[in-house]
Amino acid sequence: MTTSVDGRTTRWARHNATRRRELVEATLRAIRRHGHAVGMDDIAAEAGTSKTVFYRHFGDRSGLYEAVVESVHAFIWGSLSDALATDRPPQELVTGLADAYLRVVEVDGEIYRFVTNRPGGSPDPVLGITNRIGDQVSAALARWLVAHDLDPSPANTWGHGVVGFTWAVADRWILTDLRRPRADIVAFIGDLFTPAFDAQPATARPMEPTKES
Incomplete structure (x- = not known):
């Protein structure tokens, strides 16, 4: 049972790390497209997701920054x-x-x-x-x-x-x-x-x- 739980935890951590990396890459694309003062709406649109997803992974704009x-x-x-x-x-x-x-x-x-x-x-x-x-x-x-x-x-x-x-x-x-x-x-x-x-x-x-x- 412990091994199974640990395996799920590891997979979830990997998934989160991959998703964060994808969101950061989308943010970089949005900055290049819209400039350094880009807003969260444009960042979320570039990632094809919602601002809520960004806040779930980074907490707030400072965390994303x-x-x-x-x-x-x-x-x-x-x-x-x-x-x-x-x-x-x-x-x-x-x-x-x-x-x-x-x-x-x-x-x-x-x-x-x-x-x-x-x-x-x-x-x-x-x-x-x-x-x-x-x-x-x-x-x-x-x-x-x-x-x-x-x-x-x-x-x-x-x-x-x-x-x-x-x-x-x-x-x-x-x-x-x-x-x-x-x-x-x-x-x-x-x-x-x-x-x-x-x-x-x-x-x-x-x-x-x-x-x-």
């Missing part, structure tokens, strides 16, 4: 994974990160606007993803600095600073309706940070004393 943010976070993280996968020099890491993120903004601007215009009381969606990516960029910078016998102390400040700067630039870029080409914005970001990275060899780690000394 948080589920959309989670989905967008996963997409952004996947888009940035290549930029963070290899131990690139800092200049290449920064421009690769900027280009990957700005490409997301360029391709899905209405989704980006939806995510960054959170309902009252919802957690800040940008903070979670920027902290996670900032940690990864910091770790990548630290590995590169250590590999080149340089002081890794700036890595954490640089990593989170670069990520925060890129996010701020993306917010401003979308407010200008992407007036400048993405390649220009990426180049500007690289031009700002490259001098700092080029100066880093002057702060090389002191050599460890040898046994003979």
